[in-house]
Amino acid sequence: MTADELHVVVEPTDDGVVVIRVRGTLDGWSGRSELVEALEDAAGSGGRLTVADLSGLLFADSTGLHALLNAQQSHAETGVPLVLAGPLATGVRRLFEVSGTSGAFTFAETVDAALAC
Template identity: 35%
Template sequence: MPPLTLAHQHLHGVTVIAVTGEMDATNRADLETYLREAQAAPAKRLVFDLSGVPFMDSSGLHVLLKCATDCLKAGGAVHLAAVQPLPARLFEITGVVAHIPVHERVEDAVTAALDSSERSI
């Protein structure tokens, strides 16, 4: 299995986190650590670019849900983008799609995150 690679970009009002590789129990701690570091100067809105994630188990899902909960408590939100079929099925089965916005493209997710940010001001 290829290693999980993570990158982030701080934009005005939103941080985009690009994830590549499988998100599972073997790299959960790495993902949690990275998210804490990426949010050191956090935007209240996060977009996860999941276009490079072919597989996600409940461990990866748990990290995303915890991150979404933490952002919500801080007055922000998490948006998911470019989700591949297997993770999309996991989100559908677990009902995540009813609680975290999922967008076809990263650009759409960034726009939605910024729009929701402006409405909450």
């Protein structure tokens, strides 16, 4: 795997939390299907919380943002909270700010902080 390839690891916990660790780049070229599938599975799992660990995300564009917005909607529909955990890379944080979508998500500074949500 090169540093900019999208890599997704799903880590379910014993207490009903699904942590999805996202590494690399999330854009139209990287293929987002692995992340979309992981987020959809987590939303439908009946768990108590999904944490998307974006601390290893180097870059995201509107394709990635769209995947996260869809995941937020599906999580809301199933009643499973979705928290995006950082720390976020400057470009990733800026994507949420510039697009005006920061308010659509719950953010946490770290995965540990997200687990306390």
